[in-house]
Amino acid sequence: MAEKEATVYIVDVGKSMGERRHGRSVTDLEWAMQYVWDRITTTVATGRKTATVGVVALRSDETSNDLQEDASFSKISVLQNLGQLLMPDIRRLRDAIKPSQTNRGDAISSVVIAIQMINTYTKKLKYKRKIVLVTNGTGPMNNEQLDEIQRKIQDDGIELVILGADFDDAEFGVKEEDKDTHKASNEILLQAFAEGCGGAFGTLEQAVSELEIPRIKVTKSMPSFKGFISLGDASKYETAMRIPVERYFRTYVAKPPSASSFAMRSGGQGQEAAEAGAGQSTSGGEALTTVRMSRTYQINDESAPGGKVDVERDDLAKGYEYGRTAVHISQTDENITSLETFAGLEIIGFVQMNKYDRYLHMSNTNVIIPQRANDKASLALSSLIHALFEQETYAVARLVTKEAKPPIVVLLAPSIEQDYECLIEATLPFAEDVRSYRFPPLDKVVTVSGKVITEHRNLPNEELQQAMSDYVDKMELDGEELPIDDSYSPLLHRIESAVRYRAVHPNEPILEPSEQLTKFAHPDKQLVKKAKDSLEKLISAANVKKVPPKTKGRKRLREAEKPLSGLDVDALLKQEPKRTKISAENAVPEFKQMLSRADSLDIIRDAVKQMGSIIETQIKHSLGDANYDRAVEGLGTMREELVDYEEPALYNDFLSALKAKILAEELGGDRKELWWLVRKSKLGLIDQATSEVSKVTEEEAKEFFSAT
């Protein structure tokens, strides 16, 4: 459980806070609020009831606080008492925090009020107490009884942070020229005040700049396994070794917050929605309502209209697919397919470090540490860790984290640090997890006849190898470690900060990701500069040519369209007497072959016409959706080929006619499902983006699909 928190933010809203200084585009107050809002929304985002926040306005027009009878506490307003802050509070605060018409109001008194608020709220309970004062230091400050207040702050265990606009900070490098003497003495007073009670004093610029650095949520790990690492079977052999250990995450991917689905309230309830909308923070004034899922179940039934019927949930049982056969498993046999296993981490054997391929890691990693407060276990595990390390070996083990869980095979690697020893564990692949896709070698070319060639356009020559080698050496990164500690999950932090920003600024557009998040998106400029010459040499040695986008899909394989022997099959095809009419059985190949032989546009037209009528016949005679895939294949082939032959109009004309026929239900009734399939397969009109010679614009192609 995270500790309870009580934080009071004191915001100086004095008249002078509304001014822009030193060429900044924002007022002092806006600047200060960048910091304050960020802190507050970070707390709100946790959603914790025990993370409480209070807000006090200093130098406000009005006076509203528990001590207001005393004149020294005037012009201080409690805007928000301590408690969990929610969206309505944020909206209220957003409106309330505005520069006032006064410069009166004592900063030290506001701290006293904050102490009072914390005292009242937290009583003597365990809390993390904190007061943050943000000001530009131009207001009046009463230096009486400072000792007493400081003592109180320390006694109550309150952390005091004072941040000021343009406060001098030699360490950070801020020095305000021509500072007026009143502000200068205030700064000295505040610094002494904060530091005298163990608090922090800093300049606002630093605080705002540090907002850029994402904050990492610290998650306390729970053990995912407690048991024994063992060698041998202790139940059968006397020689088995068993060491009690625990397993914790070493890495675990922090996921960005997930969004939930909502439906927009229908427009008919305009008035009502607008009212409800007041309670809902949405960007475009849309009111949202939650979405529920409902599931229905269907089976295939050829006798039913549409080929499918609904079945009741109660008539269903659990089962599995074995190929296309349904296997039903009765409730009593529910675990029949699970393997019987018992928890344990059993060593299978050892492998050499230099024979392990690092890419075999399949998962996040864990640490294996000895059982808590068991010195003997620590000692025993330490001997394994050190022995693995000295022998340069890893252990391979079978891990079952809980009884009846499926076993996994893991790698156990020794990790020895100054003051920490553990085994690092990563999941290894099983036989089924490895897909054997084969690729030709990269250091030689093997010809069809089996000859090995070492000089080839796909192989680097010596010059290229040398240039690459130089470039890689030049681009070597400094530092001993990988930059893991200062790389932050871009998506996670961007979404989190966007949500926080949107909560306070509902009408502003989303922001670009902060620089910190994209720090590793590009190589370091200095490094690039250093390697510039090598890169130029490499580029010239590589002689890489970009393929113009137009020729990309073009019949680039033409020359490859011969069998391995190089036999001219086209010549044989020409002799085939039957192949002037495209047959329905062999339509796709014959259509392609007819096009490739075509020497006039008429023949292409004829081929398209024949193919078109085959497709229409397939649709017309399709029982339900039986022929739809074939029709889509035919259509897709036609589209691809006509793009290649630069005759998009032929396809577009055919498709328009086909659409008309489908909509008119001329092809054997309702074929809307086919049309939907055509849309899904992206087989629409060939537009200008796809083929330059097309007369159809992208918008028209889009329109073609949306209009029904």
Add this chain to the structure above:
Amino acid sequence: MADDDYARDEENIEDEEVDETSFRAVKDAVLFAIDVSSSMLEPRLSEDPKKSGQESPTSAALKCAYHLMQQRIISNPHDMIGVLLYGTESSKFYEEAGERGGDISYPHCHLFTDLDIPSAQDVKELRALAENEEEAREVLKPSKERVSMANVLFCANQIFTSKAPNFLSRRLFIVTDDDNPHGDSKSLRSAATVRARDLYDLGVNIELFPISRPDHEFDTSKFYDDIIYKTSPSDGEAPAYMQPDTNTSTAKGDGISLLNSLLSSINSRSVPKRSLFSNVPLEIGPNFKISVNGYLLLKRQEPARSCYVWLGGETPQIVKGITTQMADDTAQTVEKSEIRKAYKFGGEQVAFTPEELQALRHFGDPVIRIIGFKPLSDLPIWANVRHPSFIYPSEEDFIGSTRVFSALQQKLLKDEKMALVWFIPRKNAAPVVAAMIAGEEKIDENGVQKVPPGMWIIPLPFADDVRQNPESTMAVSPDPLTDAMREIIGQLQLPKGAYEPQKYPNPALQWHYRILQALALDEDHPGEPEDKTKPKYRQIDKVSDDDEETDASCSSILIDSQRAGDYVLAWSDQLDAAFDKMFGGTAATKSTLVKRGPKENADSAGGPPAKRVKTEAGAGGVDEEVKRCYEKGTVSKLTAPVLKEFLTAHGRSAAGKKADLVDRVEQFFEHK
């Protein structure tokens, strides 16, 4: 369950292999065309008298097909497989379907398993045929008349056209020992080449699995070089044509080695190559890009989830679930376009338009951008969050990509370096910082490529993904103790000192499908599951000559004939000594480390080393106590914490009420 499934879907989106450009369905159909001739049916005796069994090329091919069928049910549940026998006396082709079959016939082509997602029945029939059962033998009768290859190819064409239309990948696996089926007959040859061209234009890839005859080397130049094309036009991603593996193609050996080499060769092509992302620029430096394709070569294979089955009909039927989304207030169906995504914040929702959400996910176009290089040794063993992606160059966008990629890969291999990259695999995917390392080509004993050459992209954890190490006590092992452990480690190296994933099938996955198969085919319960991940306990204890003899071929542990167990006992002594020295003798520890033999009491143990094991308040003590109570029948008198400690120590679940614990303890002893 539905919610769970939904969550799983979300998670898997990143890994889906999609083809955004093609209208074709991302599915694979494999049709085996197996030659049934008298020479293919000739059993090849094993020369090794120990290895009994004879195998004919046809039966080896059928076994491979059966094996592949079973495997694909697990790995590719939506892909199709079929078996066409040719050269048979009988002919069979869609007789039932009246639509065809009448006018076109394919003599001596026997469609044994129709191209489809296999059913349990298909599995059963194919197994019967592969195992050469009586009734199946009828089918495997060679025809006296020569079969026309043109006919076989067109028959395959028709099967693909009608059963697997619009599949992205369609492959015809031809297994034959006849390298010249039509001799000098020009017309038959040219008819076959034309039909082969049809298949090529249809997008069907022919893959040949040639088998040499004992007296004759298979020569592809005689006929098959006219039939086979370099790439299929629909599979533009496939890099240059891969040679048939020379060793397998000339597999002449006896039946068993023939079967093994054929299996290994077919296995290596069991899945069609599907890319995870294609033509992503690999940016080596500013303004210097080449293009690469990404593949998922390592991915956890999970059992297919359970589904609902409708039991109202004659046979159980899989039910399709349809989810509709409804507005909570009006109970009206909500269209996808009306859905808005919002984040919970401060008790309300903070909403974004779909365009804004997309913009938030956008960090630039897909890219693999090198930001520098580092020694490979700087990649910590713990710095991992998920499986890697494999990349291989493509000439599609940049001519010359292959040679540049090759230069980089060779440099990184040679100097043991890695590249640090900014990696966005596809549009709007979350960017990661990753280590790009070079991978060497690996070939197995049959000459089949096991690991392709290329580069691997290993996503690194962000600072957000690194957990703090939990507190732990340290007691550094003194040298004598470490040395004792080193002896043990030295004894138990895996073969060749390396981990071979191929040797460890996933026992839970295999068992799941084994049971399903038994249920689907109404077979007996298969008894004991095979689990290769279980350590070889007996060998860890000791290895006699006898053990070595029988286990040598399949064992995963190489060990000398010494007692490895002796080293464990020596280590245990060292441990006790070191512990006594460091922590002052018999200080109360919660647990002993070396477990005693199950039957003997520590103090009276026959083996000298066991006598040091402490009994008081240790796991051993609990063991003894529980065992005594079990023998006396008083387990229920023990307290729940004792029962829990005992169960946990034996890997059993310690959840539930006391009665459950007692049951489980009693079960534990009964099953021993």
